[in-house]
Amino acid sequence: MRVSRTTIGVIGGGQLARMMYAPATRLGIGLRLLAEGPDVGAARIFKDVTVGDYTDEATVRAFAAGCDVITFDHEHVPTRILRGLVADGKLVRPGPDALQHAQDKLLMRQRLTDSLNAPAPKWRACANGDELWEFGKQIGFPIIAKASRGGYDGHGVWKVDRPDQTEIPFEEALAESAGEKVEIIGEEFVDFARELSVIVVRAPSGQAVVYPVSETIQRAGVCRETITPAPGLTEEQATRIAKLGLDIADELQVTGVLAVELMQRHDGSVVINELAMRPHNTGHWTIDGAHTSQFENHLRAVLDLPLGDPRARDRWSVMVNVLGGTRDDLPSELLHCFARDPKLRVELYGKDMRPGRKVGHVNCYGDDLDEVRARAEHAARYLMGEIGEG
């Protein structure tokens, strides 16, 4: 179903919603925001903001009533609320049937294994600690334990080295998350060589585009840097990963961005780590590095408009996240960064500063990967207060 003179409602007021505003403006599309508070990053720039709790059904319903189609900054809206919107006849993109696979890691593992036999670490649903220990003994420690819902940036994931490990907060992990059941998944510890990410965007028409595969470098569970295309990936590997992303988007009938995070083993093979169904940190390079950004293509998909060219404009694109550090007034700190690098691209999220919080990112692109990485790294480290003006 195509929508016209559309108002898109975005649930969640973080940087992903914020970065949708520029392409929506370009395309002449109205965006409304349901924000957690008046001072979150997107609420500071959107014209049309409702402040309210996205876990409250009445709040979400009232917000949706003023929108033609609903999309998301995050995956945390309870599935039952989204099913209610769909039952009301509201367009929800991605829809709850797809989205639950990004909300529930156990459901994702089951579905992708059953339907696609997609590459995954060995895994098992574990109803209690005993079952997790049993799984570990069977496949060998260490193993990974994950909460099926509610985790992000390394939260809700634990490495389990031995059967008697006690520091895992099972009770906390198994508490309900926004009214949904949380379970524990035991997973094989993959001794990966590196992490990769592939971003697919799919429209309701079935059209889909796939961006070049990125290498992603994490620090303490948080994405620190992406390099696109992933260095050293063979064309065959890249094609296989692109096909995997497209197959998952099609199987789950995703609308909008699907990010597939992968672990690549030393032998070059990959396994799926996580899915996300919204613009993704590993796709921020596309704002400056691709013909069409992930944010514009997400909106185009939500409107069932034909998708834009996902290819890279330059040989190499590098993104480095800026985490909250010792510097406070980031717009003014740009003085040093811009003086040093006239081609530097910066995006600040308008958030209050808090140590370790994602407050922005920098993009660089060019022909020489070492130089591009050094430029991006320098700017991000400067903005984080890790280095001075030297």
Place this chain on the structure above:
Amino acid sequence: MRVSRTTIGVIGGGQLARMMYAPATRLGIGLRLLAEGPDVGAARIFKDVTVGDYTDEATVRAFAAGCDVITFDHEHVPTRILRGLVADGKLVRPGPDALQHAQDKLLMRQRLTDSLNAPAPKWRACANGDELWEFGKQIGFPIIAKASRGGYDGHGVWKVDRPDQTEIPFEEALAESAGEKVEIIGEEFVDFARELSVIVVRAPSGQAVVYPVSETIQRAGVCRETITPAPGLTEEQATRIAKLGLDIADELQVTGVLAVELMQRHDGSVVINELAMRPHNTGHWTIDGAHTSQFENHLRAVLDLPLGDPRARDRWSVMVNVLGGTRDDLPSELLHCFARDPKLRVELYGKDMRPGRKVGHVNCYGDDLDEVRARAEHAARYLMGEIGEG
């Protein structure tokens, strides 16, 4: 003087203000808008909008009180009001001493002739019709008559073919424009081969960048298309034009964008046609075609931040304006354009449709100029309703 944690006040709510919003958001800078009405293009997307009359001193003063620095969507704010803001100690960028040369064509001719001996058509200030006829007889008809203030897009410019020509609305032209004296300038009719434009951005620090020279193609006095770089321009010609733009920006101490519109004679020489001191229609290609857009660089200049790389990212960049035509719901009409051309870049201004009004533009870039022009031309003509889906 450098400004920090800055709020920039933008006077004028048209598409130029609107297109400042995305780069301001990226850089984490707050923008406030003084708009002519609640429904103008920029007012529809800015979060912080004051509706008021920019020719009313009290309105402008009250608006400016909430801003750290003032800049513009247009050049129509009366000089005396801007001088009042400066007297109050407000940062106005560009300042009235510079801006008056974009507001008053006579002042511009006098200053650029006296200070820079800059290339101009033969010209004379004419106090009345007799002096205009006298000038025409001296240099030979046809000549051009221009109102010194208030003209735009071909308004306030007349071609005078013979001494007894009566259809020129002298009285109307010589009426006061927003309280400022309007005079008539007689100018030599330049039999130009084509029109060119050069965009310079200058910061208060004195740093300036210059974009590649564009060829601009007008229809009925309105910019229809730009091609960048201007085809067939020799490196020496391009360098001379870039230097001319930089010299004018420096001489007039411009802050922000200076657009110099030029006429190129058949022998390759150029004369200055007009100046503008704000982001300019002939610089819209920079949004997709340059490393740093004219809008971001304008804001960086207004904040006295180091300017970004103005160079083109591709061999050719073509912009074609979309004027109001028979199609109404442009966001929905993008279906055809995007299906045909996944690399097409579109910007819609969120304006109510009116025939002939600038309502958007399209950008294309690539290696093959004919193909790039054909793609841009097709999309713009489709959006204007000049062609169907064939």
